[in-house]
Amino acid sequence: xxxxxxxxxxxxxxxxxxxxxxxxxxxxxxxxxxxxxxxxxxxxxxxxxxxxxxxxxxxxxxxxxxxxxxxxxxxxxxxxxxxxxxxxxxxxxxxxxxxxxxxxxxxxxxxxxxxxxxxxxxxxxxxxxxxxxxxxxxxxxxxxxxxxxxxxxxxxxxxxxxxxxxxxxxxxxxxxxxxxxxxxxxxxxxxxxxxxxxxxxxxxxxxxxxxxxxxx
Numbered sequence: 138x139x140x141x142x143x144x145x146x147x148x149x150x151x152x153x154x155x156x157x158x159x160x161x162x163x164x165x166x167x168x169x170x171x172x173x174x175x176x177x178x179x180x181x182x183x184x185x186x187x188x189x190x191x192x193x194x195x196x197x198x199x200x201x202x203x204x205x206x207x208x209x210x211x212x213x214x215x216x217x218x219x220x221x222x223x224x225x226x227x228x229x230x231x232x233x234x235x236x237x238x239x240x241x242x243x244x245x246x247x248x249x250x251x252x253x254x255x256x257x258x259x260x261x262x263x264x265x266x267x268x269x270x271x272x273x274x275x276x277x278x279x280x281x282x283x284x285x286x287x288x289x290x291x292x293x294x295x296x297x298x299x300x301x302x303x304x305x306x307x308x309x310x311x312x313x314x315x316x317x318x319x320x321x322x323x324x325x326x327x328x329x330x331x332x333x334x335x336x337x338x339x340x341x342x343x344x345x346x347x348x349x350x351x352x353x
Contacts, residue, residue, distance in 0.1 A: 223283040225253045226301065226313030229263060231271050246281045246295060250317070254293045256281055262297035278304045280316050 199207060227248035232240045244263050246256040258281060260268060267274055278301040286293040298316075302309035315322045341349075 222317060222319040224298065224316050224319070225250055225256075225281055225283070226278050226310075226317060227253075227281060228277070228304075229258065229267065229271075229274060229279055229297070231268075245292075246279070246297070248281070249278075249313075253283075254286070254291075256283060256293045256295040258295055258297050264300070276304050278302060278309050278313055280313060 225246075225248040227246050227250075229244045229246050232243065232245055234240060239257070242260060243257045244260055244267065246258045248255070264274065280298040280301060281295045282298055283293045283295045301313050304310070312322070
């Protein structure tokens with residue numbers, strides 16, 4: 138009963154009616170049981186002379202089923218590299234349950250990217266007037282970084298990094314995307330700026346241009 142038989146039929150099958158399809162499914166089921174019995178005999182199991190005291194493999198043992206009927210499973214044993222920056226942009230709001238103990242200590246951070254879980258953040262990281270006027274921050278983008286995610290919790294734990302500004306504006310939205318992907322958009326250090334030409338506007342000299350291939 139745990140095996141799903143898939144039948145393929147075309148327009149010709151439809152002409153023969155439902156009885157033809159039913160017979161085809163019956164033949165497939167019989168063939169599956171015959172294949173299973175043949176595998177059982179190959180490993181020395183008798184499908185007829187088997188007693189209740191026999192603790193060996195049964196005919197319906199998954200090890201005897203065809204490979205195409207088995208669902209392969211796996212287990213994560215080691216994290217080779219953490220690719221995600223653990224940073225996300227989103228909004229903060231009070232917890233729904235006002236009578237819970239967490240309501241007095243935490244707020245809920247809802248990421249814009251739904252692939253990232255919702256995050257508990259400490260009220261100490263939130264703006265001072267968030268508790269009294271949470272509606273003022275309903276459209277303000279924040280950056281939050283995940284610091285932990287316990288196995289028995291549906292929500293991660295994180296820290297608010299900074300307020301980006303009004304949602305929908307280009308600058309806060311752009312800054313949030315760059316931080317999510319770990320792009321360093323800070324100002325260049327003085328050592329890097331000193332390598333640039335100081336006589337502006339700078340142009341490529343004709344001699345240098347003659348040695349280059351123009352890809353413009």
